[in-house]
Amino acid sequence: MLTITTELRDRIVAHARADHPDEACGVVAGPEGSDRPERFIPMLNAARSPTFYEFDSGDLLRLYREMDDRDEEPVVIYHSHTATEAYPSRTDVSLASEPGAHYVLVSTRETGNEDGPYEFRSYRIVDGTVTEEEVRFVEAY
Numbered sequence: 536m537l538t539i540t541t542e543l544r545d546r547i548v549a550h551a552r553a554d555h556p557d558e559a560c561g562v563v564a565g566p567e568g569s570d571r572p573e574r575f576i577p578m579l580n581a582a583r584s585p586t587f588y589e590f591d592s593g594d595l596l597r598l599y600r601e602m603d604d605r606d607e608e609p610v611v612i613y614h615s616h617t618a619t620e621a622y623p624s625r626t627d628v629s630l631a632s633e634p635g636a637h638y639v640l641v642s643t644r645e646t647g648n649e650d651g652p653y654e655f656r657s658y659r660i661v662d663g664t665v666t667e668e669e670v671r672f673v674e675a676y
Contacts, residue, residue: 560583
């Protein structure tokens with residue numbers, strides 16, 4: 536189960552809406568071994584695509600060095616789907632390289648940049664196997 540604050544959820548959704556019609560992507564880091572997402576890190580979709588996301592390799596290297604320096608790890612890796620449901624694509628599954636992370640997908644297919652309904656779902660992706668998990672929203676930890 537993913538436990539995440541409503542503030543972080545709202546920031547992820549806002550990023551997905553702001554980048555629509557392109558997919559948004561980012562990370563929420565947390566203390567190593569805690570499974571607690573705390574630090575919101577929106578990233579640039581280097582692919583600038585409505586159907587694919589790609590972290591810029593230089594940005595990603597800097598992020599991992601920074602997390603290492605802060606004794607953090609990627610607790611949530613998120614991205615948006617702009618025209619399909621919030622379920623990992625074959626490409627998403629093949630690129631999932633953090634077995635301990637929660638992979639969050641937000642779908643903006645119904646409302647795009649506007650307020651309104653959205654899907655927010657979380658998955659574990661390990662060795663190509665996708666398992667949806669419950670998401671619990673809390674005001675604070």
